[in-house]
Amino acid sequence: MKIGVPAEVKNHEYRVGLVPGGAQLLIRDGHEVIVQQGAGAGCGIPDEAYEAVGCRLAPDADETWGAADMIIKVKEPIAEEYPRMRQGQLIYTFFHLAAVPELAKALLEREVTAVAYETIELPDGSLPLLRPMSEVAGRMSIQVGARCLEKEAGGRGVLLGGIPGVQQGKVVILGGGTVGTEAAKMAMGLGARVTICDVNLQRLRYLDDVFGNRLQTVYSTPQSILEAIVDADLVVGAVLITGARAPRLVREQDLKQMLPGAVVVDVSVDQGGCIETCRPTTHENPTYIVDDVVHYCVANMPGAVARTSTYGLTNTTLGHARALAGLGLAEATAASRPLALGVNTCGGFVTYEAVARDLELPYRSLDSVLGRA
Numbered sequence: 001m002k003i004g005v006p007a008e009v010k011n012h013e014y015r016v017g018l019v020p021g022g023a024q025l026l027i028r029d030g031h032e033v034i035v036q037q038g039a040g041a042g043c044g045i046p047d048e049a050y051e052a053v054g055c056r057l058a059p060d061a062d063e064t065w066g067a068a069d070m071i072i073k074v075k076e077p078i079a080e081e082y083p084r085m086r087q088g089q090l091i092y093t094f095f096h097l098a099a100v101p102e103l104a105k106a107l108l109e110r111e112v113t114a115v116a117y118e119t120i121e122l123p124d125g126s127l128p129l130l131r132p133m134s135e136v137a138g139r140m141s142i143q144v145g146a147r148c149l150e151k152e153a154g155g156r157g158v159l160l161g162g163i164p165g166v167q168q169g170k171v172v173i174l175g176g177g178t179v180g181t182e183a184a185k186m187a188m189g190l191g192a193r194v195t196i197c198d199v200n201l202q203r204l205r206y207l208d209d210v211f212g213n214r215l216q217t218v219y220s221t222p223q224s225i226l227e228a229i230v231d232a233d234l235v236v237g238a239v240l241i242t243g244a245r246a247p248r249l250v251r252e253q254d255l256k257q258m259l260p261g262a263v264v265v266d267v268s269v270d271q272g273g274c275i276e277t278c279r280p281t282t283h284e285n286p287t288y289i290v291d292d293v294v295h296y297c298v299a300n301m302p303g304a305v306a307r308t309s310t311y312g313l314t315n316t317t318l319g320h321a322r323a324l325a326g327l328g329l330a331e332a333t334a335a336s337r338p339l340a341l342g343v344n345t346c347g348g349f350v351t352y353e354a355v356a357r358d359l360e361l362p363y364r365s366l367d368s369v370l371g372r373a
Helices: 020-028 047-052 061-067 079-084 101-109 131-148 178-190 201-214 222-229 267-271 301-327 329-335 337-341 353-359
Strands: 002-005 032-036 056-058 070-072 090-093 113-116 170-174 193-198 215-219 234-237 263-266 287-290 293-296 343-346
Touching: 002 061, 020 032, 020 047, 020 301, 032 047, 032 061, 047 056, 056 061, 061 079, 070 301, 079 101, 090 301, 101 343, 101 353, 131 178, 131 234, 131 263, 131 267, 131 293, 131 301, 170 178, 170 222, 178 193, 178 201, 178 234, 178 267, 193 201, 193 222, 201 215, 215 222, 234 267, 263 267, 301 329, 301 337, 329 337, 329 343, 337 343
Parallel strands: 002 032, 002 070, 032 056, 070 090, 090 113, 170 193, 170 234, 193 215, 234 263, 263 293
Antiparallel strands: 113 343, 287 293
16 A cells, blocks of 8 residues: 655644654555655654655655555644545544534545544543543643743733742643543642542542542532632643534633633644634634633644654554555454544545534444445
8 A cells, every 4th residue: 555644734733644663664564655755854753764764755745645545644634635635545644523524525525534543442432542642732731821821921920839828820620531631640740729520420539549639529510610710720621522522611601700811721622622712723823812811722732742742643543554554444444443433434424423413414334335234
């Protein structure tokens, strides 16, 4: 199979979909790997490193996409890339289609197979390909939130850890999964007072067992969330429903009761956001203010720490990439139920139920599309 690795084109996105070590394994498997020149530059990987393991360098995106049967990326294709997608091509990347209806339409029109990192799901409900980026984003949420709390950035002028004689800042985290747990670790490490809200009592018990009285756990209801955020310095949105749009947990009217200069960091913005006033921003212009509350809503947060993120991501994506390339879609998904769950579109149909439901599009099972039903 011919595997293409294009340069990412999203604003200030410096990651790359495949590192040289992974490319070397695919080449040893018998595949051809075509890497766009400069694709790894943003995370410190020179073209020569790809050439050294046997990759072919392509001068531009058109040649990279045009030569490839399978594309390995990091972020979802954006509008300028839609014309490069073609019928029967397999694209393996983050998609978050429930929040990007125009991309879903383009994939269906071009009959592209979209294998989404974020919906590859193990039997225990965990999302192994999403986890490393969730770990990065969770930890970053506290870093960027602390920075936004500084007066020069529009915040309250609060140091999260406080100092002797001055109370620490209060951090409220909506969601106790990977993002929320990593955010809590960082916030507690800085010395902040931390509250996690979640609807999963088993998860709250686990967090209570692990962190004890360093962390307050709250069962999530509209009232309990409002009570938690009204005196918060930093609110982190860390809610995920696999493949679906994030639920709106904080409404616009709730912001009017928050402290002036408080900060919200909505990590779930790439799934539509769990804070009603959030809209995607970029690393170039990351924040805006609504009702005196600073909003940080960058949809590709891990792209700012590109080297850490690239290696963390490709450690988890490579195994499925080798299966898809070596066995082909039909055989690889027959052998792996988690991988089958990653297929969001195929043959002009939406093959993931949550995406179909949120976008109000017809759903068809992957087995049916591939003639296995």
